[in-house]
Amino acid sequence: MFVFNFKEFECPFNCFAEIIKGKWRTGIILSLSGSPKRFSELKKELAGVSSKVLADNLRALENGGLISRTVFPTVPPAVEYSLTEQGQELSGIMDSINNWAGIFLNKGEAVTYTE
C-alpha cells in the first residue's frame, strides 16, 4: 500500500485535505481525541469499517505523525493508538469545524426549499 507523506505538500490546505481524506480518518481523530483506543475498540466505534481499511488509515496517520501506535507484548497482543501532540492540535481545529458546521446545520432549518 502506498502511504503519502503529508509533509511533502506545498499547499497547507492540500496537506490538510490529504490528512483527513476519505471516509474514516476524521472519525479516527475524533475518537482518539476522547481517549487512546485499541484496534478493536476503534473498529467497533467506527461502525462498518473493515480491518483492512482501518489498518490502512491508521498506518497513514501514524506515518504522518498524527497518531502513535504502542504495542504491549502480552498474549494475546494489545495495541493502543493515541494522538500525538500534533494530532491533538488537529483535533482542536476540528472542534472549530464542528462548531461552524453545527451553526450551518441549524441555519439550514430556517431555509425552506419549496419543491
Next chain:
Amino acid sequence: MFVFNFKEFECPFNCFAEIIKGKWRTGIILSLSGSPKRFSELKKELAGVSSKVLADNLRALENGGLISRTVFPTVPPAVEYSLTEQGQELSGIMDSINNWAGIFLNKGEAVTYTE
C-alpha cells in the same frame, strides 16, 4: 447527477466533509474568497479541472447555499459565482485550517506570514 443536500447530515463534521469533498471544492471556495469569479476564470485558476467536474461541484456548492450564481443576460452569456454569507464564514474556518497546516508543515515551528 446526484446532488447531496449538505443539511441532511446529523453529524456536523460529516456535513463539513461532504462540503469540501473531492479534489476541487476547497480550491473553489478559496478562489471565490478572493473575489467573485466567472466560470472561465475559475476553470483557468483551478488548473486541470474539466468543465464537467467544475460544473458538478459548483452546482453542489450552490445547492448547499455556500456559493451563489448570477447570470448576466448578455451575449455571449456571463455567469458570476460568489460566496454567500455562509460561504464566507466557511472560508474563515479554512483560514484557521491553513494556519494549522502551515505550522504542521514546518514541523511545529511558528510560521510567519509576512505580506
Next chain:
DNA sequence: CGGTATCCTTGATGATACTG
C-alpha cells in the same frame, strides 16, 4: 487480538464531443 493478502465494486474524476 490485530492485523495481511486478494479480489471485486463503485463513484469521483478525466477525455472528448457537442450546444444554446
Next chain:
DNA sequence: CAGTATCATCAAGGATACCG
C-alpha cells in the same frame, strides 16, 4: 461563454479468507 452528454479510468473502499 458556459455549460451538457457520454464514455473511460482509476483508486478508495468493501468482502472474504487467512495468519502469528
